[in-house]
Amino acid sequence: MLVGDTASIRALVGRLDLERYKATIKGLTQFGDRRQGTARNRAAVDWIEAQLKSYGCTNTERITYNYQIDTTRERRAPGRGRLPTTAPGGARLRGNLAPIGVNTDSLAQPDLRLRALNTEQTVPGERQEVYCTKVGTTHPDEMYIVGGHMDGIGWGEAANDDGSGSALVMELARIFSSPDVVTDRSIRFILWNNEESGLNGARAYVAQRQSLQGNRDASGNYPEPRWLGMVQHDMMMFDHGMPRADHTVSKEQRPEADVNIEFQDTAKKAAEAQKLAWKFQAANEKYATNYPATVGRHMTNTDSDPFKDIIPAISLRENERGAQIGGGWDPQWHQPTDLFSTYTDTDCRLGWNAAQTTHGTIAELVGATIKK
Numbered sequence: 506m507l508v509g510d511t512a513s514i515r516a517l518v519g520r521l522d523l524e525r526y527k528a529t530i531k532g533l534t535q536f537g538d539r540r541q542g543t544a545r546n547r548a549a550v551d552w553i554e555a556q557l558k559s560y561g562c563t564n565t566e567r568i569t570y571n572y573q574i575d576t577t578r579e580r581r582a583p584g585r586g587r588l589p590t591t592a593p594g595g596a597r598l599r600g601n602l603a604p605i606g607v608n609t610d611s612l613a614q615p616d617l618r619l620r621a622l623n624t625e626q627t628v629p630g631e632r633q634e635v636y637c638t639k640v641g642t643t644h645p646d647e648m649y650i651v652g653g654h655m656d657g658i659g660w661g662e663a664a665n666d667d668g669s670g671s672a673l674v675m676e677l678a679r680i681f682s683s684p685d686v687v688t689d690r691s692i693r694f695i696l697w698n699n700e701e702s703g704l705n706g707a708r709a710y711v712a713q714r715q716s717l718q719g720n721r722d723a724s725g726n727y728p729e730p731r732w733l734g735m736v737q738h739d740m741m742m743f744d745h746g747m748p749r750a751d752h753t754v755s756k757e758q759r760p761e762a763d764v765n766i767e768f769q770d771t772a773k774k775a776a777e778a779q780k781l782a783w784k785f786q787a788a789n790e791k792y793a794t795n796y797p798a799t800v801g802r803h804m805t806n807t808d809s810d811p812f813k814d815i816i817p818a819i820s821l822r823e824n825e826r827g828a829q830i831g832g833g834w835d836p837q838w839h840q841p842t843d844l845f846s847t848y849t850d851t852d853c854r855l856g857w858n859a860a861q862t863t864h865g866t867i868a869e870l871v872g873a874t875i876k877k
């Protein structure tokens with residue numbers, strides 16, 4: 506059931522500002538690729554927490570966990586080599602395919618300042634990730650989780666992957682934390698760490714907090730409200746279409762660019778996740794100014810994955826993860842070229858439209874209103 510008052514929600518979505526969204530992405534890129542297990546990653550977590558507090562989302566908290574490098578995974582990591590014939594998540598690759606992989610070569614970054622910034626490599630050990638919560642007035646014990654991952658790889662600035670998703674989450678935290686905004690239910694804004702190493706930050710959250718759902722503490726608060734749904738935002742800006750036969754990709758955002766909402770067909774909560782995905786698609790038609798949204802069934806390789814058998818979990822992206830990003834549609838993916846300066850306003854506007862989509866949907870779901 507959709508609740509909340511449409512005029513209020515339109516006004517709230519109207520508070521999203523493209524320039525602010527861009528400025529937050531740029532802010533995140535000051536920490537280079539923000540690789541997990543480095544000082545630049547920890548500095549980015551501190552910076553994000555300071556931003557959240559400055560927005561009025563003052564009840565920030567951190568999850569602490571221990572990460573040991575999964576050597577089986579490192580060994581499997583592909584170079585920019587041959588593509589498989591099937592894509593992750595159960596998708597099927599079509600048409601022209603360009604090579605994909607993770608850049609691990611420092612010399613591939615021509616910018617010496619950035620090369621130096623990204624020099625420190627990861628070591629196993631303690632990790633942290635930060636979240637803050639908009640507490641609902643009538644149902645503080647129930648929440649939606651809105652996520653993006655703040656870590657990156659590839660010797661660039663991780664501007665799109667996933668500065669674009671992290672900035673979206675932070676912008677929503679800013680607007681929902683405004684003192685004149687009231688919601689019936691709670692919303693948790695979380696900036697996952699260790700996504701690129703295997704969703705380890707999201708997995709740690711589920712492991713530590715799933716059993717705490719709905720518990721009331723001595724002061725009458727709900728440290729872990731019951732989970733109603735989880736939406737992840739990962740790579741939000743670049744939809745320039747399929748690679749050409751020579752593996753090059755258009756320099757321009759394609760006019761038919763869309764926000765790809767994905768659920769996972771094989772998840773235990775697939776039916777509920779699909780319903781949630783269509784709610785996002787409907788809200789996109791109501792609230793997003795430029796780009797439409799498309800629903801697909803192959804959500805994969807993202808922080809909503811550890812939630813998908815427990816609650817309705819979806820992801821929003823610039824492209825389908827399996828068939829499109831897996832087919833080489835984003836040539837900056839995990840590369841030294843994933844820089845703030847790579848993207849035009851037209852690119853950023855796709856991420857901003859995804860922000861409008863999530864903002865409108867979540868505002869309806871939690872019953873958001875503006876206090877008169």
Ligand SMILES: [Zn+2]
Binds near residue numbers: 667
């Ligand atoms: Zn990502």
